[in-house]
Amino acid sequence: MKKIIELKNISKAFDGETVLDNISLDIYDNEFVTLLGPSGCGKTTTLRLIGGFEYPDEGDVVFMGERINDTPPHKRNVNTVFQKYALFPHLNVFENVAFPLHERKLPKAEIKEKVDQMLSLVMLSGFAQRSVTSLSGGQQQRVAIARALINHPKVLLLDEPLGALDLKLRKDMQQELKKIQKSTGITFIFVTHDQEEAMSMSDTVVVMSEGKIQQIGTPQDIYNEPVNAFVADFIGESNIVDGVMLEDKKVKFAGHIFDCLDTGFEKNEAVDVVIRPEDVDIVPEDKGMLCGTVTSVTFMGVHYEIIVDIKGFKWMIQTTDGVEVDAKIGIYLEPDAIHIMKKSKYSGMFGDYSSFSNELDELSNPGGEDEE
Amino acid sequence: MRKKHSGRLAITQYSVWSFLFVVVPLIFIAYYAFTDNNFSFTTENITRFFTATSNLTEDDGTVREVRTYILIFMRSLKLAAISTAISLLLGYPIAYIMARASEKAQKTMMTLVMIPMWMNFLIRTYAWMTILQDTGIINGIIGKLGIGPLHMIGTETAVVIGMVYDYFPYMILPLYSIMAKMDTRLFEAARDLGCNSFGVLRRVIFPLSLPGVISGVTMVLIPSISTFYISQKLGNGKFFLIGDAIEGQYVANNLHFAAAIAFILMVILLVCMALVKYFTAKHVYGGE
Incomplete structure (x- = not known):
């Protein structure tokens, strides 16, 4: 070319x-x-x-x-x-x-x-x-x-x-x-x-x-392979969680060790983990790798967009199954649902669904001194 | 409701005002123009404008019979047209520069254009007399440089200078206001599509500024054509203009003929404006 x-x-x-x-x-x-x-x-x-x-x-x-x-x-x-x-x-x-x-x-x-x-x-x-x-x-x-x-x-x-x-x-x-x-x-x-x-x-x-x-x-x-939290957040919806790469194809986040497909990181390197909302499977509470409480359900036409509180971190999950607010659910992640990114200056800025926009975050937290 | 009511009131007031001070005087002018001293109907005043003759001595001494008022009208038109053209040529780039300047610079330039208008028209004209006189400021300066003296007062040039100076703001303001509103992305689009700077001016800026050009030209041409004071003071009375004719007839208590001249002048100007409007309508866009 x-x-x-x-x-x-x-x-x-x-x-x-x-x-x-x-x-x-x-x-x-x-x-x-x-x-x-x-x-x-x-x-x-x-x-x-x-x-x-x-x-x-x-x-x-x-x-x-x-x-x-x-x-x-x-x-x-x-x-x-x-x-x-x-x-x-x-x-x-x-x-x-x-x-x-x-x-x-x-x-x-x-x-x-x-x-x-x-x-x-x-x-x-x-x-x-x-x-x-x-x-x-x-x-x-x-x-x-x-x-x-x-x-x-x-x-x-x-x-x-x-x-x-x-x-x-x-x-x-x-x-x-x-x-x-x-x-x-x-x-x-x-x-x-x-x-x-x-x-x-x-x-x-x-x-x-x-x-x-x-x-x-x-x-x-x-x-599929965003390089950092900014790209992951800007392109589509994503849950971005702090994690630690234990070894090749093993990552720990939210207190659980997951199998993934990513390699080439240092042992115990701190990383950003991206999980797209459509890649999360909802399972009964006792069968889940992680458990959480549904805090909101929004009907979007093709699917429901639900927000789940998992150990204080708000995840977005897109599902076609009806779920009730306040229900306890478990989630299951396939290895290819997990994408690992190096830490960048954008780490921690995106990927939590307490609110959808940064603007609202700034509004509800004027001055912003409380962060960090 | 209240707002609507006050709006209607404003319109009523405006109608009364314009009826009393615009329509009624016009009716009076027409009435005087078509009546004689006994207020009976006549077209004599009108005919007199077109037929009155007098003898004009040329520079070489030959005497020629001319139609007095036609000649005066043409002379007025010529000087007014020259003044208008100069105002336009000077005003157009200045208005453009103003419109593209920073906001602060725009305000300053606008004030500079407006300040002369705050002074009395007669004083401004007198000021030009002292500037242009044979013993005036200009001749004082160039005399020190060993040039001159330049005889300016009492020439057509002096009259034109006076007209341009006095009516220049009326050219700048409409040009500036239309240029300030122009969307500069259109200039970028024109450059993008192959225009150099002159092409942008010719194909985009000028056609878009036409409404401003027309109102600027109208606002300078009409007062220049009917002025009498400027030509008397700066032309030393040598250039008898149509305004001088009206004033002369009025002072001589010849109200009916004065009204007839004013009436004819008005009709001619209205026809001209209508023609201009007709021929430019195609190019003048009505958007935004």
């Missing part, structure tokens, strides 16, 4: 505040890459560096082997679908899509042909003469995509393009974007904070936090 974009040791600060801290990333031709992270993690800045709207303080942006740090956006073979679309309100749909072609001074007939073709690709044929302000969010989205694709860029940058759409439309657009990416063969770099979106669309997911890349991998890798 051919490298199309290389980010080399890039750092960027705004007003003395570090936004990107020495990140390096290779993006390959014809790849669907998603930059995933919470707001303020530097994902949009990374995208803007590639688009040419920001310049790195340190490091290099390399495009097809050529350093393009100082190349202005209009000279880059990269186009962007902006957050909230940024369509030109003084132009109609046709003129918006034709905008880059007019800039290249193509003959009228050729422009018409290309625009018509592009509008049919995004299923907006017949909307050419509409005013963009009269379109729905989904239609505006399509215009923005058509406009960004019409020059056939090598790379398309998408900055949270689906954020403003409702759930069903978002799902449709995810499918459609993926289809467009496959059929055009253009490299897509997609920015989102929605982990489900990242999982369902991407070939490669880049998880970012606090200006650093935490993990790069396929959606399966990232989900």
